[in-house]
Structure formats: structure tokens, C-alpha cells
Amino acid sequence: MRKVLFIGLEKDEVRDITQNLNIRTIHHELIPKLIVQDDKLFVEHPNIFDCMIQIDIVIFHGIFENDFDPINALAIWDGVCLPNPVALLNCRLKHPCLARALRITKFKMPHGFVVNGSINVKEESVAKWGNWHCGENKKRFTGEEHYPQPTVIEPFIKGTAVRILIIGNKSWQIQLKGDDWLKSIHHETSYINTSIDEELLEDTLNLKEHFQLEWIAVDYMVTDSGKRYMLEVNHIPNMDRFPEVREHYTSFIKNWIGEKLNNL
Structure with a gap:
């Protein structure tokens, strides 16, 4: 039986996706320990201490504080993974x-960038820093501001x-x-x-x-x-956020896994 690792998805999402699929499900809501060796991917068992399991398919969804290296591990593994982990690497930062x-x-607009220093703008602008979404690490400003971290500046x-x-x-x-x-x-x-x-x-x-x-x-x-x-x-x-999106999302993953199982 093929083993499918789900990282970051909710329990009810995993339930809906795996229903009627002949697979063994390994579920981690947070980033687990991953090891790539001899082109094989191993993940820590969710319930047994110090036990690693070989994985056939990975489904990844979430943004975590320290997820860049685990995504890199998935890309180096180069196995069956959704989404494409190389694409995730190109987008994560x-x-x-x-x-x-x-x-x-x-539809691009002019941008500025501050590595570590001050910038003075005449028109109202927005500063964005960090790698989080949902409106965090953003500030409207006019005039001079100092940003100690790498910061994108764009017009408001x-x-x-x-x-x-x-x-x-x-x-x-x-x-x-x-x-x-x-x-x-x-x-x-x-x-x-x-x-x-x-x-x-x-x-x-x-x-x-x-x-x-x-x-x-x-x-x-x-x-x-x-x-x-x-x-x-x-x-x-x-x-x-929207039921019709969630339904299509889980159906898409379910169908994708089914197709991959036929090719393994």
C-alpha cells in the first residue's frame, strides 16, 4: 500500500481527500523531520518516537516559520509532490x-528597495518586509523612514x-x-x-x-x-474561506493522487 504524507492540511481536509483511496495516510499538521537518502524520502512517524517511514507521495500546504529547508528537501528528493517543490522554493521568499x-x-508598477537604511518619498507609499502574508509587515508612510531589514517600497x-x-x-x-x-x-x-x-x-x-x-x-x-x-x-x-473553492481544492488533490497511484 502506497504511503501518502500530508503536511499542513487540516484533519477534515485529509479525511475528504483520502476517502475511498487505497493508501496509507501519514498526517503532520506542522513540519515534520524529513530525511532524503538514496533518492528515498523518510518522515518521522506521527505516533511512534524515533521511527522513520518511507514515503511515496507528498501533499504540502501551508506557510511555516522555518519551512524553506524542508521544502528544499522535497525538491532534492524529486519525488511525487504536490505542489511542485521547486516552484515553492521560487515563491517562498x-x-x-x-x-x-x-x-x-x-501590470507592474515602480518599486523601490531598501536593504538596510533610510528612504525619503514624496508620494504616499507602502513598505513591505518579511515573508508573511495576511497584511502583516506592511506600513503606509510619506517622507523619510528607516528600515533595518530588507524592505520593498511601492506606491500606495x-x-x-x-x-x-x-x-x-x-x-x-x-x-x-x-x-x-x-x-x-x-x-x-x-x-x-x-x-x-x-x-x-x-x-x-x-x-x-x-x-x-x-x-x-x-x-x-x-x-x-x-x-x-x-x-x-x-x-x-x-x-x-469559500466552500466551493475548498470542495474543488480537495477534489483536485484526490484526483491528482489517484492519477499518480496509477503511475507508481
Whole structure:
């Protein structure tokens, strides 16, 4: 029986995915100990101390504080893994991901960058630092500011925040909402649009192909005059906020595992 490792998914998601699949499930909600040896992947047993199990398939979903090296291990293993771990490596650090995305998107805006120092801006701008999402590590400012850590500087754009989400061949446009200038999919008033901006969809598809991701979410700002600007690429987007997205997400993974089992 093939052993499938799930990292970061919720228990109910794993239950829905694995129902009627002839597999042995190994589930870790947090990053487990991983070892790659002789082109084989081993993971610590979730219930037995100091016991490592060889894994056939990996499903990874989540952003963790120290996940870059475990993702690197999955990439070096080069086994059957969803999403593509090399794509995750290319997206996990936000600033390099942004630099790559700006070479692909049609909707880029001018950016500044501070490695460690001060910057003085005349127009209202946004500073972004770190590798977390959900509106953290962002600040609006005008004038001079000092940033001791690597920080991206971008113009503050007034308008509507939207997300184009793609899982496999299915796509949605999500209206991001918030109580202030920070907009998020997690806000209770966020919703799925009945239509989708075809140019933003095409742009997101180009980014998905460039990064070779099985799923992707790209955030954009749309001004009142219709100008569009790409904000960021999300390689591990939220799949739980809307039931129809969650249902397609779990079905996609279930079908993907089924296809891979036939080829192992």
C-alpha cells in the first residue's frame, strides 16, 4: 500500500481527500523531520518516537516559520509532490518572488528597495518586509523612514483589491475586503465575483505557467479609472474561506493522487 504524507492540511481536509483511496495516510499538521537518502524520502512517524517511514507521495500546504529547508528537501528528493517543490522554493521568499513576477506580469508598477537604511518619498507609499502574508509587515508612510531589514517600497494605490485564484484549470475572481486600507480574503465581507477580468486571468495564467505551480493566487489593485497593478503572488493561497473553492481544492488533490497511484 502506497504511503501518502500530508503536511499542513487540516484533519477534515485529509479525511475528504483520502476517502475511498487505497493508501496509507501519514498526517503532520506542522513540519515534520524529513530525511532524503538514496533518492528515498523518510518522515518521522506521527505516533511512534524515533521511527522513520518511507514515503511515496507528498501533499504540502501551508506557510511555516522555518519551512524553506524542508521544502528544499522535497525538491532534492524529486519525488511525487504536490505542489511542485521547486516552484515553492521560487515563491517562498516574497522579495525574490516579486522580482521574478515583475518580469512576467503586464501590470507592474515602480518599486523601490531598501536593504538596510533610510528612504525619503514624496508620494504616499507602502513598505513591505518579511515573508508573511495576511497584511502583516506592511506600513503606509510619506517622507523619510528607516528600515533595518530588507524592505520593498511601492506606491500606495487607491482602488479595489481583487484576487485571481486558479486551481488546476478552474479560476475565480475574489473581491478582497477590509476595515481599513489593508484588504484580505479573510475579511467577513470578502466575496467571489460572478464574472472575472479576462486580462487579469490571462496575467495570472502566465504567472502560474512561469512558476510552474499547480495552484496560484495573484492579488491586484484596480483603480477607479480602470488601471490595474499586480501586488503579489501567493503560492499557498487560502482554500478554506469559500466552500466551493475548498470542495474543488480537495477534489483536485484526490484526483491528482489517484492519477499518480496509477503511475507508481
